[in-house]
Amino acid sequence: MLWLVSAQLVNGIAIGMIYALMSFGLSIIKGLLNIPNFAHGALYALGAYICYSAVSMGLPFALGLLAAFAGAALAGWALQRFAIQPASKSGYLAQLVTLFGAALVIEQMLLIGWGTIGLSYSPPPLLRGAVNLGFTVVPKYIAFASVFSALVIVSVWLLIERTKFGAYLRAGIERPDTTRALGINVDLLLGVGMMMGAGLAGLAGGLALPLVGATSTMGGDMLGIAFVVLVIGGLGSLYGSVAAGVLVGVVQSLTAIAAPAASTAIIYAAMIGILLFRPQGLFGER
Amino acid sequence: MQMTPTRRAFLSYAAALGAAPILPAVAQKTGTVTMGVITPTTGTFAYAGDLVARGAALALEMHGSNVLGTNVRLLTRDDEGKPASGVRRVQEAATSDGMRYFIGAYSSAVGLAESEVAQREKLLQFAAGGSEDFTGTRCGRYTFQWSAHPYTAIRATLEYVRKSFPQKKTIYTLTADYVFGHALLKYTRIVAAELGFELVGNDNHPFGERQYTQYLTKVVAAKPDILLLNTAGADAVTAIRQFANFGADNISVVGPWTLEVDQLAELAPEMRTGLILGQNYYPDVDTPANKEFVAAYNKKFAALPGYSSAYAYDAIRTLLLAMENANSVEVPAVIKALERMSWDGVLGRMSIDPNTHQLVRPYFVARCKPASAMRHTADFAEIVATGNAPQPSQLNECKQMPEL
Incomplete structure (x- = not known):
């Protein structure tokens, strides 16, 4: 039994890191714009399709991931510049509806551009097969995806916490009016922040391509989990989403031992439980 | 007014x-x-x-x-x-x-x-x-x-496996948690007993599941000869994609009612090669x-x-x-x-x-070809067996057809 728990723990941490990457981008956008990005799932799907197209053209997978990040970041910038910014003048609700609409538009564009048949891609030969840990086997690609996600999160963390740009960004999130008064272009910061968040969604999509393929509706599946992670981590906490992502992956994985059919439902039940006893989430401050 | x-x-x-x-x-x-x-x-x-x-x-x-x-x-x-x-x-x-x-x-x-x-x-x-x-x-x-009927499907598929791979005896099932999956699982148990297979485990997964590694970790640990997918549609496609990542080539993937021709294009060739799939229809009929x-x-x-x-x-x-x-x-x-x-x-x-x-x-059993053996882009598999065993009447629960 102990080996099975250990095996599911390893699997849960690996999957949880991918959830964390997705939720980290969502958390950045929530912090910047103070709105939940309902188009985040569609950007994730866009990243998967861009990555697929890149590798289909013969580019290495690494460049496919880069293209997924860049393409989704560009879409995020366009979304901010031409949809959210104009809608912000009409208030919070208008922005929410705009993001809902944008998600549907992106999904339909994916269908038009790539068709209704889902797409699959096998990882590069180096990442195929599994690593035997003695008590369990872990697919090499899942191990790679989790380590890669962790590295990306750490890099973005360093960018935000240890650079001048990051200081501006944090100031723009926490005190936008004061930041403007200091002569900093907050709108530009918001645009760059949106690009970063959207790019991370696209990167997560590219990373998920060998695991879940590319379908126009894949964003909706992942968005549900990403919001659960965001709420559990705490809406005000950028890094809470990372811890919560891993937690959700582990809980989901461990539940599969005793009640496999409930392994998805359990994460929603956990979210309700946490909201009841700690409405600000595990790491939220307010 | x-x-x-x-x-x-x-x-x-x-x-x-x-x-x-x-x-x-x-x-x-x-x-x-x-x-x-x-x-x-x-x-x-x-x-x-x-x-x-x-x-x-x-x-x-x-x-x-x-x-x-x-x-x-x-x-x-x-x-x-x-x-x-x-x-x-x-x-x-x-x-x-x-x-x-x-x-x-x-x-x-x-x-x-x-x-x-x-x-x-x-x-x-x-x-x-x-x-x-x-x-x-x-x-x-x-x-x-x-x-x-699910019985016809399971019987045709497992009969082929029994005849073609007599050394494969143990089965782990992954089942969609709704009427379709439950029906397939019910008849898997019946037919497995009829044909001498041993069921070593089963996990039910929710409809629309997109994360299968927690189930597949258990499958690989149980070391069955066969992973039988009592699931279909996008769920099955995702499960097969993720199972391919485990590199467990010694476990045969069998789907009695899992993927039809329409969906085989969704899998990369190396993911579908060797899959044994029951088919309601195949263009080569x-x-x-x-x-x-x-x-x-x-x-x-x-x-x-x-x-x-x-x-x-x-x-x-x-x-x-x-x-x-x-x-x-x-x-x-x-x-x-x-x-x-x-x-x-x-x-x-x-x-x-x-x-x-x-x-x-009749119900058809097809085996997926490697990419090198495909004659054209949609030549995914070949029919390797046909079965038409009806559901045994004692197992049918339709009491009586009402009058019109």
């Missing part, structure tokens, strides 16, 4: 409302037979919606859009792969558009919910899907089942009606048909044949004709069991 309804106006409205329920019947008698194609164009089975519509339209077109001198029209509705939506669409189409025949649904859960409406509104339903309830506990005089169908489909759509299109094509073709056999377009007469007739269908010589309304038909 405020309008006060006059007594005459009130009576007119009342008469109009009273007549509303019989309007569809009037429409039916005035020269057009309306057939519904209630199928998912969104949701988990979204890929199938257009393909079903294509097959239905082709069957009608090849019949001249006419039967017994009466025009036939098709109307298509999206059931979203959801029972509630399917029921609503069937009810709306019957009430507003005079629909008296329909094919659907593609998903068992949706089709079973629609079956209730079919019995209540006296609509002839030609269903597809893997639940045994269509012809079992929830059988009805107005519902016919085109797809094979060697019958005159199928050759005619494949040629016409290929000419019109520049593609090979799959299960979705074949189901719709054959169901509509069969309904039109039954109308001619009955010399009537009235639902009760067509039902009686279906119950007694035998015909050359797409799958071969076909008939319907009048006690259950299950189509008596």
